[in-house]
Amino acid sequence: MNAPLSYSTTTLGNDDTMFYARQLMVIPDAGKACREAQLLLPLMEIQSTNTPGGFCTPTVVVTIDCQGGGGATDMNVYKLTVEALGAQTQIGVAAQTVGNTAVDYDYFCNFTVIGTVVAQLSEE
Numbered sequence: 122m123n124a125p126l127s128y129s130t131t132t133l134g135n136d137d138t139m140f141y142a143r144q145l146m147v148i149p150d151a152g153k154a155c156r157e158a159q160l161l162l163p164l165m166e167i168q169s170t171n172t173p174g175g176f177c178t179p180t181v182v183v184t185i186d187c188q189g190g191g192g193a194t195d196m197n198v199y200k201l202t203v204e205a206l207g208a209q210t211q212i213g214v215a216a217q218t219v220g221n222t223a224v225d226y227d228y229f230c231n232f233t234v235i236g237t238v239v240a241q242l243s244e245e
Contacts, residue, residue, distance in 0.1 A: 128162065133235070138165075140234040145227060146185070146216070153223035156185070156196065158230035160212045164205060165236030178203040179236030183214050187226045195219045196228060210236070 128142035146156035165179045181203060185196045200215035214230050 128160070128232075137235055137237050140232070140236075142232045144230050144232070146214075146230050149215075153225065154218045154221045156216050156228045156230075158214045158232075160232045160234070161206075162210045162212070162234060162236075164208050164239040165210050165234075166239055179210060179212075179234050181212055182233040184231045185214075185216055185228055186231070187228050194222050194224045194226070210234075 128140050130141075131139045133139055140160075140162055142160050144158045144160065146158045149155050149157045162179075181201060183198060183201065185198070187194075187196075196216040196218055198214060198216045200213070202211070202213040204211045204213075212232060212234060214232075216228070216230075218224055
């Protein structure tokens with residue numbers, strides 16, 4: 122999966138950071154009915170309101186759209202992963218057309234991620 126080279130950020134009132142990125146999805150080996158995308162961000166954590174003092178993964182919202190001519194076939198997200206990879210957070214998305222129909226259209230994944238960026242410790 123390809124990772125976008127850039128993303129936009131906004132600092133929220135509670136000091137969390139909102140990230141936004143848009144990426145052309147790639148066709149995986151599974152065929153033209155599927156699409157995948159991934160996003161690499163700084164390492165993040167969010168304090169969970171359900172577990173006082175505990176932490177959970179960032180809040181992630183993804184949408185998929187198509188700018189292909191002649192309309193688009195609906196896509197369903199069937200896999201969303203959020204993983205810490207060293208000093209980064211990796212977010213992966215896999216989607217498939219409704220009815221598993223192979224299509225040639227270009228699909229784009231829009232990522233919105235909200236979380237608290239983990240401060241990197243400096244070596245002394």
